[in-house]
Amino acid sequence: MNRQDEKTSNTPHIIVSDLTMAYGDFVIQRDLNFTINRNDVFIVMGGSGCGKTTLLRHLIGLKRPVKGKVFYEDISFWEVDSGERSRIMRKSGILYQGGALWSSMTLAENVALPLDEYTDLSRGDIKEIVSLKLAMVGLAGYEEFYPAELSGGMQKRAGLARAMALDPEILFFDEPSAGLDPISAKRLDDLILELRDSLGTTVVVVTHELPSIFAIGNNSIFLDTETRTIIGQGEPHMLLAQTDALRVKEFLTRGETASAGSRAG
Amino acid sequence: MQAQSKIDFSHFSADTLQVVISGTWKIGGKLPAPGEVFRRLTSDPRIKNIIINGSGLQGWDTTFLTFISTINKECQSRNIGLEMRELPRGVERLLHLASAASEQTEARQQRVRKPFLYMVGDSAVHFGTSTVEMLSFIGGVALTFLKFLQGKASFRRIDLLLLIEECGAQSLPIITLISVLVGLILAFVGAVQLKLFGAQIYVANLVAIAMAREMGALMTGIIMAGRTGAAFAAQLGTMQVNEEIDALTTLGISPMEFLVLPRLLALVLMVPLLCLYADFLGILGGAIVGVGMLDITLVQYLAQTQESLDLTNISLGIFKGTIFAIIVAMSGCMRGLQSGRSASAVGEAATSAVVTAIVGIIVTDGIVAVLCDVLQI
Structure with a gap:
């Protein structure tokens, strides 16, 4: 479990260069350049419809970029064959917006499927791991429930347990706190930090929840809807203090631009 | 019993029409149409200003807002000044809110009717791509079945x-x-x-x-x-x-x-x-x-x-x-x-x-x- 020691932070984990995303002729974002370091909690933020989730889909192999490259360490993700891509993805876990649990399977089966598929663990061991992961997200005892029998927040937490099943090196979160009450959202934030610290996981979070952005992010990019590219990047507090871009400032202060400078410290 | 909603017209000066609004303007009531105001405008081309006076208004909801905003639009297109007096504060605030965000013209233009030939060509192209999709799906299933026969398919x-x-x-x-x-x-x-x-x-x-x-x-x-x-x-x-x-x-x-x-x-x-x-x-x-x-x-x-x-x-x-x-x-x-x-x-x-x-x-x-x-x- 000592990944942290082997590969220290500040080594690049994912590098995105000149990425342009489009649906048909409609360009969503162009010329994106950024680096996600190991152990980062990297925030992708921006207004609704700016292409945050689409960017995530490019990073996890669901949508091919129109132009540009995505590197995982030194492998160009979209230039290797699909087998290699799925080997890379096996080292990452994804929490989808709605949880995306497989509705025909119980929570235990959901969490167990990646383990069944990619490890040689015995049935008993898998069961132990599944219970542990569910307990970590606060769902101990819910093994035999079907996703439809749970509330939205619980589905999301179960989705996280599934994403963590294979102890991934990278965790992707798509709007983790959307639809959660403030306390659950806070708990999820704490869990994200805990995972990063204890397992050395790199975390990529797509969100527009300000409290989360400031609480957990140590690097970020801001996708702008109007210019269709990144107009601000850096640690969120620093970004707010230093940025000249009006729209980044507005976003990070909920539109109260006037007092932005004094609050940043 | 709710007061009958009605409009009264009076000439403030030669080029100014005063519209006095009174009664209850709510959904379900029988309301005067904005057309009455427009008829006045058409019949008397000298009018360059309208004053809407809401002093007699006893109750209102969105129907009143749409009435006002219809008149507002018409006045703008005819280059006639519009002034509102003694309207409830809520009405003014809501009108201001609705006019604050400018209309997204891009969003509207997508609904344009396409020419016939365009649609024919479009569906021909669509037919082509869907045939390719179908064939590649059949191919995919065949490969998967082969994998199953070799005992390597996971389900x-x-x-x-x-x-x-x-x-x-x-x-x-x-x-x-x-x-x-x-x-x-x-x-x-x-x-x-x-x-x-x-x-x-x-x-x-x-x-x-x-x-x-x-x-x-x-x-x-x-x-x-x-x-x-x-x-x-x-x-x-x-x-x-x-x-x-x-x-x-x-x-x-x-x-x-x-x-x-x-x-x-x-x-x-x-x-x-x-x-x-x-x-x-x-x-x-x-x-x-x-x-x-x-x-x-x-x-x-x-x-x-x-x-x-x-x-x-x-x-x-x-x-x-x-x-x-x-x-x-x-x-x-x-x-x-x-x-x-x-x-x-x-x-x-x-x-x-x-x-x-x-x-x-x-x-x-x-x-x-x-x-x-x-x-x-």
């Missing part, structure tokens, strides 16, 4: 068993009903004609051969298309909406192996059996007519059936049933996986799955009939 055995139950045992009631009725109908149609020659006994031949060769497989195929094909499309479509398929893909599990293969296997295993069952019940239906109405004894009828049927006819029916099963499973799964991410898209996927499957079944049946004629089977 949950329990899923396969559940699907077998769903499309096998649970289809029995509807198959029973339809097959018996089809047998009955065939026997009736045949009986009327054959009675003319006194050859009622041949009703047994007619029913047996028609059921075994054609109707058993065809009816089973069509029932499965409506029952199971649509269900497959809806299941996979909903999984698409919930990002469940994305979750499989990013985990490196192929939806082809995990979702399509068990569905295909379940249907291919069950439909031939259902086909045989349908044949049997169709013959039973024919026997009801034969024994009940044509004075043939049951033993006679069954003996005649036995004589007329051979293995070729029965196996031809089962062979066709197997092909229909593949068609139903593939069109259901394909439409489901192609489904968009909304509730109506899932509905369309289900409809489209049934249409694709039924067209596929009938066309295939036609081709097989011609082939049989050429090969003299």
Whole structure:
């Protein structure tokens, strides 16, 4: 479990260069350049419809970029064959917006499927791991429930347990706190930090929840809807203090631009 | 009793019209139309200013706002000044709010009607891409099946068993009903004609051969298309909406192996059996007519059936049933996986799955009939 020691932070984990995303002729974002370091909690933020989730889909192999490259360490993700891509993805876990649990399977089966598929663990061991992961997200005892029998927040937490099943090196979160009450959202934030610290996981979070952005992010990019590219990047507090871009400032202060400078410290 | 809403006009000065509004303006009430104001404007071109005076207003809701904003728009287009006096503060604030965000002109322009030739070309291109999609799906399924034969495909055995139950045992009631009725109908149609020659006994031949060769497989195929094909499309479509398929893909599990293969296997295993069952019940239906109405004894009828049927006819029916099963499973799964991410898209996927499957079944049946004629089977 000592990944942290082997590969220290500040080594690049994912590098995105000149990425342009489009649906048909409609360009969503162009010329994106950024680096996600190991152990980062990297925030992708921006207004609704700016292409945050689409960017995530490019990073996890669901949508091919129109132009540009995505590197995982030194492998160009979209230039290797699909087998290699799925080997890379096996080292990452994804929490989808709605949880995306497989509705025909119980929570235990959901969490167990990646383990069944990619490890040689015995049935008993898998069961132990599944219970542990569910307990970590606060769902101990819910093994035999079907996703439809749970509330939205619980589905999301179960989705996280599934994403963590294979102890991934990278965790992707798509709007983790959307639809959660403030306390659950806070708990999820704490869990994200805990995972990063204890397992050395790199975390990529797509969100527009300000409290989360400031609480957990140590690097970020801001996708702008109007210019269709990144107009601000850096640690969120620093970004707010230093940025000249009006729209980044507005976003990070909920539109109260006037007092932005004094609050940043 | 609510006060009647009304407008009174008075001339403030030569070029200024004062509109005094009074009463209760709420949905459901009988309200004056903004047209009254416009008529005044048209009849008197000297008017350059309007003052709306809301001092007599006793109650209002959105209908009042739309009234004001209609007048506002009209005034702007006629270059007439508009002034509002003594309107409730809420009205002014809401009007300000509605005019604050400028209209997204981009959003509107997409609804432009396209020219006819454009649409023809568009659907031709669409037909091309969808054919390619269909072929690549068929290829994908073939590769997956090969992988299954080599024992390398990964899917949950329990899923396969559940699907077998769903499309096998649970289809029995509807198959029973339809097959018996089809047998009955065939026997009736045949009986009327054959009675003319006194050859009622041949009703047994007619029913047996028609059921075994054609109707058993065809009816089973069509029932499965409506029952199971649509269900497959809806299941996979909903999984698409919930990002469940994305979750499989990013985990490196192929939806082809995990979702399509068990569905295909379940249907291919069950439909031939259902086909045989349908044949049997169709013959039973024919026997009801034969024994009940044509004075043939049951033993006679069954003996005649036995004589007329051979293995070729029965196996031809089962062979066709197997092909229909593949068609139903593939069109259901394909439409489901192609489904968009909304509730109506899932509905369309289900409809489209049934249409694709039924067209596929009938066309295939036609081709097989011609082939049989050429090969003299």
